[in-house]
Amino acid sequence: xxxxxxxxxxxxxxxxxxxxxxxxxxxxxxxxxxxxxxxxxxxxxxxxxxxxxxxxxxxxxxxxxxxxxxxxxxxxxxxxxxxxxxxxxxxxxxxxxxxxxxxxxxxxxxxxxxxxxxxxxxxxxxxxxxxxxxxxxxxxxxxxxxxxxxxxxxxxxxxxxxxxxxxxxxxxxxxxxxxxxxxxxxxxxxxxxxxxxxxxxxxxxxxxxxxxxxxxxxxxxxxxxxxxxxxxxxxxxxxxxxxxxxxxxxxxxxxxxxxxxxxxxxxxxxxxxxxxxxxxxxxxxxxxxxxxxxxxxxxxxxxxxxxxxxxxxxxxxxxxxxxxx
Amino acid sequence: xxxxxxxxxxxxxxxxxxxxxxxxxxxxxxxxxxxxxxxxxxxxxxxxxxxxxxxxxxxxxxxxxxxxxxxxxxxxxxxxxxxxxxxxxxxxxxxxxxxxxxxxxxxxxxxxxxxxxxxxxxxxxxxxxxxxxxxxxxxxxxxxxxxxxxxxxxxxxxxxxxxxxxxxxxxxxxxxxxxxxxxxxxxxxxxxxxxxxxxxxxxxxxxxxxxxxxxxxxxxxxxxxxxxxxxxxxxxxxxxxxxxxxxxxxxxxxxxxxxxxxxxxxxxxxxxxxxxxxxxxxxxxxxxxxxxxxxxxxxxxxxxxxxxxxxxxxxxxxxxxxxxx
Numbered sequence: 001x002x003x004x005x006x007x008x009x010x011x012x013x014x015x016x017x018x019x020x021x022x023x024x025x026x027x028x029x030x031x032x033x034x035x036x037x038x039x040x041x042x043x044x045x046x047x048x049x050x051x052x053x054x055x056x057x058x059x060x061x062x063x064x065x066x067x068x069x070x071x072x073x074x075x076x077x078x079x080x081x082x083x084x085x086x087x088x089x090x091x092x093x094x095x096x097x098x099x100x101x102x103x104x105x106x107x108x109x110x111x112x113x114x115x116x117x118x119x120x121x122x123x124x125x126x127x128x129x130x131x132x133x134x135x136x137x138x139x140x141x142x143x144x145x146x147x148x149x150x151x152x153x154x155x156x157x158x159x160x161x162x163x164x165x166x167x168x169x170x171x172x173x174x175x176x177x178x179x180x181x182x183x184x185x186x187x188x189x190x191x192x193x194x195x196x197x198x199x200x201x202x203x204x205x206x207x208x209x210x211x212x213x214x215x216x217x218x219x220x221x222x223x224x225x226x227x228x229x230x231x232x233x234x235x236x237x238x239x240x241x242x243x244x245x246x247x248x249x250x251x252x253x254x255x256x257x258x259x260x261x262x263x264x265x266x267x268x269x270x271x272x273x274x275x276x277x278x279x280x281x282x283x284x285x286x287x288x289x290x291x292x293x294x295x296x297x298x299x300x301x302x303x304x305x306x307x308x309x310x311x312x313x314x315x316x317x318x319x320x321x322x323x324x325x
Numbered sequence: 326x327x328x329x330x331x332x333x334x335x336x337x338x339x340x341x342x343x344x345x346x347x348x349x350x351x352x353x354x355x356x357x358x359x360x361x362x363x364x365x366x367x368x369x370x371x372x373x374x375x376x377x378x379x380x381x382x383x384x385x386x387x388x389x390x391x392x393x394x395x396x397x398x399x400x401x402x403x404x405x406x407x408x409x410x411x412x413x414x415x416x417x418x419x420x421x422x423x424x425x426x427x428x429x430x431x432x433x434x435x436x437x438x439x440x441x442x443x444x445x446x447x448x449x450x451x452x453x454x455x456x457x458x459x460x461x462x463x464x465x466x467x468x469x470x471x472x473x474x475x476x477x478x479x480x481x482x483x484x485x486x487x488x489x490x491x492x493x494x495x496x497x498x499x500x501x502x503x504x505x506x507x508x509x510x511x512x513x514x515x516x517x518x519x520x521x522x523x524x525x526x527x528x529x530x531x532x533x534x535x536x537x538x539x540x541x542x543x544x545x546x547x548x549x550x551x552x553x554x555x556x557x558x559x560x561x562x563x564x565x566x567x568x569x570x571x572x573x574x575x576x577x578x579x580x581x582x583x584x585x586x587x588x589x590x591x592x593x594x595x596x597x598x599x600x601x602x603x604x605x606x607x608x609x610x611x612x613x614x615x616x617x618x619x620x621x622x623x624x625x626x627x628x629x630x631x632x633x634x635x636x637x638x639x640x641x642x643x644x645x646x647x648x649x650x
Contacts, residue, residue, distance in 0.1 A: 079443035103508040114439040118404035118580035185438040186511015192576040250516040255443035
C-alpha cells in the first residue's frame with residue numbers, strides 16, 4: 001500500500017491512498033483524515049486503507065490524477081525525527097572532511113541525532129538558503145515510520161513497529177557543523193528542514209528487498225540532471241533500522257508517527273557515486289589535495305528516487321531546487 | 326489565563342481553562358479540543374478561552390475541582406522540544422563535573438539541543454528508571470511555547486511569538502552523557518522523557534516578573550521533601566528566551582506548539598541551592614575532593630514549583646517519584 005498527503009491549506013493535509021503506478025489517488029475520507037490520525041489508530045485504520053487501495057488498484061474506485069507538486073511530505077510535521085548515521089563509509093569520509101576522528105565505538109554503538117520535526121519541506125519544495133557560505137548539501141536517505149514503540153524494544157521486536165518507509169533529503173549546512181559540534185551539544189542550526197518522498201509505502205511493497213531491517217535496492221541521486229549517486233542501500237548499512245530502534249528505545253518510548261532515518265546512504269566502492277556532496281569533496285581532497293565540487297547554490301536542483309528491480313519507482317521523486325531566501 | 330490538559334484516555338487529552346487559584350477548571354469544549362488545536366489557531370481561539378477564563382474567575386461558569394493527578398503535561402506530545410542551557414553558572418559547573426571545558430563562545434553563542442517530544446511524562450508521573458547506574462538527575466527549568474515562528478525571527482520580534490510559559494523537569498541520565506557526547510552527535514539516550522508543570526500560563530499572568538524574555542522570580546526544588554533549590558530565574562539567564570528564539574530560527578521555521586526551554590536555572594550564589602544534583606556534586610568535589618550526594622534512586626521524590634511575589638503558585642507543582650522500571 002502507498003499513501004500520501006495532499007496539500008489542502010491545513011497544517012496536516014489530507015490522507016490519500018495512491019495506486020501502485022503513482023498515476024491516481026483516492027482520498028481516505030471517512031477512514032482517517034490525516035497521516036498522523038492513521039498512524040495514531042493504525043491497527044484499526046490499516047485494513048480499511050488496504051481495502052481502499054485494493055479497490056483503487058482494480059479500478060473500482062475512481063482515482064484523481066496525482067500531481068506531485070500538490071503533495072506535502074507524508075507527515076508534514078511529525079512528533080519526532082530521529083536520524084541515524086548507519087553507513088560507516090559516510091561517517092569515516094565526512095569526519096575526515098572536518099579533520100575529526102570516527103568515534104572508537106563506530107561499529108558497536110549507533111550514531112543518531114534528534115532532528116527538528118515541526119515543519120518539513122514538501123518533496124518538491126524549494127530549499128530556502130539565506131547564505132551560500134553556509135555550505136548547503138543534500139543527504140539522500142531512507143526512513144521508517146514507527147507506531148507506538150515502548151521503552152526497551154529490542155532489535156528482534158523492532159520489525160513489528162515499522163509501518164511505513166519513505167525517502168528523505170536531510171538538507172545539511174556543512175559549514176555550520178564544525179563550530180556547532182565544537183560546542184558539544186550536537187547539530188542544530190546545521191540541520192534545516194528536511195523533505196520526504198511523495199509516497200510513504202508499507203514494507204510489503206518492497207517484497208524481498210526489505211530484509212532484516214535494511215532495504216536492498218539502489219538509491220539514486222541527481223544533481224542538476226546528472227546522476228551523481230547510484231548507491232546500494234543494503235549491505236553497507238552497518239546498523240539496521242531494527243538496531244537503530246533498539247538504540248533509541250533504551251531510555252524512552254516513542255509515539256506513533258516517529259520517523260527514524262538511516263543516515264546518508266554510502267558505499268565504499270566509489271564507482272557507486274555519492275548521496276551527499278561532502279563525500280565527493282572528501283574524495284577530491286584525498287585524490288588531489290583540495291575539494292573541487294562546490295556545495296549547492298541558488299538554482300541547483302537535487303533529485304532523489306529509488307526503483308525496484310523491475311524499474312518501477314517505489315516512493316516517487318524528491319525534486320528540490322535551492323533558492324535564495 | 327491558565328490552561329491545562331485533562332487526561333481522558335486519548336493521546337492529546339482535553340483542553341481545560343483553570344481558575345487562577347488552581348481550585349477548579351472548565352472544559353474548553355466547543356472552543357478547542359486540545360492544547361495543540363488551540364495553539365494551531367491561537368489568534369481565533371485565545372479570545373474565546375480568555376472569555377471562558379473570565380467567566381470561570383467570576384463564578385459564572387461552574388468549575389470542576391482540579392485533581393492534579395488527572396492532568397497530563399499541557400502538551401502531552403509536542404512537535405518540537407528545544408532546550409537551551411542559558412544559565413552560564415550551570416554550564417561551567419556541569420562541564421567541570423565531567424572534566425570538559427566550557428566552549429570559548431560560552432557568552433556569545435547559545436547552547437541548545439533538540440530533545441525528544443513525542444511522549445512527555447505527566448507532571449505527577451513516576452520517572453521510570455531501568456538502571457540506577459545511569460545516574461538519574463532532575464533539571465528544574467522554565468519553558469515557553471511558541472506560535473508559528475518563521476525562519477529569521479530576531480530577538481526583538483521573538484516576544485510576540487511567546488504564547489505560554491510552563492515549568493519543566495528535564496530528566497537527565499548523567500552517567501550516559503560522557504560516552505554519548507564523545508561520539509559528537511549530542512545528547513540522546515541521556516535525555517529520557519521530560520515532564521511539564523500542570524498549568525501553562527499566558528505571559529501576562531507573570532505581570533512585571535516577565536521582562537525582556539526572562540522570568541524574574543524564584544524557582545524552587547525539593548528533593549524528598551527538603552528544599553534544595555530556591556534559585557533566581559531572572560538576572561543570571563545569560564541568553565533570554567528571545568535570544569534563544571533568534572538562535573534557533575536562524576536556519577529554519579517552527580510550527581505552533583514548539584517548546585523552548587531555558588536550561589537548568591542556576592545561580593553563582595551557592596546559598597540559593599541547586600536545580601540539579603550534578604551541580605551539588607560538583608560543589609562537593611570542589612570543596613572536598615569527591616561527590617557526596619548520590620543521583621536519584623527508586624523511591625526518591627522531586628518537586629518543582631514557582632510562586633509569585635504574593636506567594637501564589639503560578640504553574641502548579643511538578644511532583645515525580647523515581648521508580649524501578
